[in-house]
Amino acid sequence: MQLSKREFLIASAALSLAASLRSANAATAINYWHHFASQSEMAGLAKIIQLFAAANLDVAVTQEGIPNSEYMAKVSSAVVAGGRPDTGMVIAERFADLTAMGALVDISARVNTWAGKANLPDNRWTGMSQDGAIYAVPAYAFVDWMYYRKDYFEEAGLSAPPKTFEEFLVACRKLTDPSKNRYAFGMRGGAGAFKYVIDVMEAFGSPLVKDGQAAIDKPAAVEAITFYADLFRKEKVVPPSAPNDSYRQIMEGFRTGQTAMVWHHTGSLIEISAALKQGEQFSTAPMPAGPKAHIARVAYAGNGIFKEDNVEAAWKWISFWGETDAAIALLEATGYFPASTAALKDERITGNPIYNAATQTLEFGRLPNRFVGAAGWSENVVNPTFQAVLTGQLTPEQAVDRFIEGLEAALR
Structure with missing residues (x-):
């Protein structure tokens, strides 16, 4: 507010x-x-x-x-x-x-x-x-949820917000028009990006920790990172600034009409409502479900x-x-x-x-992951590693290897 x-x-x-x-x-x-x-x-x-x-x-x-x-x-x-x-x-x-x-x-x-x-x-x-x-x-x-521009969805002939990652990608393609500086999704690739990277990995079926030990499923995690990073690298459905965008940038992008969807939580409702009309210009929906799990924190x-x-x-x-x-x-x-x-x-x-x-x-909805060292691993390993994937410095496979190495070190 x-x-x-x-x-x-x-x-x-x-x-x-x-x-x-x-x-x-x-x-x-x-x-x-x-x-x-x-x-x-x-x-x-x-x-x-x-x-x-x-x-x-x-x-x-x-x-x-x-x-x-x-x-x-x-x-x-x-x-x-x-x-x-x-x-x-x-x-x-x-x-x-x-x-x-x-x-x-x-x-x-x-x-x-x-x-x-x-x-x-x-x-x-x-x-x-x-x-x-x-x-x-x-x-x-x-409570994690998705904000979406109801008016943009209507313009694109989309009758409802996406319920799955598959529907999400279809909607992203329809909602993106770079000539109007309009992109489907406000991706958080800067500070705080780790949260959604982890959520997408779990949505593709990869756990993080089991019985106090690192338990990332590499094939599932690679598939997840590839899907998520490709929204920027291949599909071009997120703003070009995504690798550096943190909370303020994704909120500004949504509030000013640059993006049609953004993932965040209930805590940003007041700010968005100050700029856009509830039920007319924007609305809210549960986070879309991944192929293996429906993740929202x-x-x-x-x-x-x-x-x-x-x-x-x-x-x-x-x-x-x-x-x-x-x-x-x-x-x-x-x-x-x-x-x-x-x-x-x-x-x-x-x-x-x-x-x-x-x-x-x-x-x-699920509680956030809880283990000693979780914050340090998320912020100091997951965040910069995913940014490196977006900027082409690492492949998804290399990124997941770093995730696993960092997690094992954090749990020692």
């Missing part, structure tokens, strides 16, 4: 006001580390703090934003040298590393006696639990307790994110989908068809 400077200042003031009100009442003070950064995220956080303050006069929450790229380093330093926060953000992709460093407090006993647990099915807890112990409360999810994010001090107040704060009003406040500000089934039944979701694709994806 693009907020005006005035709206951003109001949101920032709300955060400060909530904290000052709590202090005035001699409330128990706790702090919260997060890596929200955008104006829309800060607006959502401001609303949640306001709602929490109104319901919990005895707790004062002070938020501290940390750049995403620095979050894990700061937590690690706090664990080693002292200075842990009371509470902090926990995302599924980083859960294994957080628990490995001993950053999180076991909250199993509290969760198991909490009424809100009934609204959070077992799959919500998978990315927040380990060895039977629960370390964080799921709050929201990044549902990455739950939540909040955990990082130290035992003020644990009662800390628990009130992290469990509050499971309340329907808190979940909807974040959704309306950011597009981040609620983890709670109670919130999913709210008419603000059920009454808006744009969310249907996300609700469908919850039925088959």
Whole structure:
């Protein structure tokens, strides 16, 4: 969501006001580390703090934003040298590393006696639990889906978005017209490309890890990389800038009409809706299925307790994110989908068809891969290696060999 400077200042003031009100009442003070950064995220956080303050006069929450790229380093330093926060953000992709460093407090006993647990099915807890112990409360999810230009599809005589990779390729060919600087698909080949590379490999039937060991199926992975890279190399259905395009570029391409489809998650809905009309110019659909598997990630994010001090107040704060009003406040500000089934039944979701694709994806979506070293391998091996395929420096076969070598090293 693009907020005006005035709206951003109001949101920032709300955060400060909530904290000052709590202090005035001699409330128990706790702090919260997060890596929200955008104006829309800060607006959502401001609303949640306001709602929490109104319901919990005895707790004062002070938020501290940390750049995403620095979050894990700061937590690690706090664990080693002292200075842990009371509470902090926990995302599924980083859960294994957080628990490995001993950053999180076991909250199993509290969760198991909490009424809100009934609204959070077992799959919500998978990315927040380990060895039977629960370390964080799921709050929201990044649900993968596809945005597509409904008006472009109608112009091309396409009656519906593609449901399979085969249909996706057919649609790509029909939607591309370089003479108009119009391309079918906004491929993310720059920063963050690894996510979709991995998803396509799994959609072609290649696992990553089994029983703690590298398990990439080379023939399936090569087929996957060939298919995905050929959208750029052979089919020419993605913009020429694809090898360097990251989030900002693929979003701009879609918002400005350069591309007809883009893969992302629910978190970008507000931004796109600010530029295009829902249901008229664009709509959403589940990710297309590959030949061997239907892959879409549902990455739950939540909040955990990082130290035992003020644990009662800390628990009130992290469990509050499971309340329907808190979940909807974040959704309306950011597009981040609620983890709670109670919130999913709210008419603000059920009454808006744009969310249907996300609700469908919850039925088959997979959690992100979780293993120690996953982030480093994805960002430092998969990303640059795939870029090298796009630019002709590596073949798909050579790229998969590097994936396997890097994964084996990461798992040692």
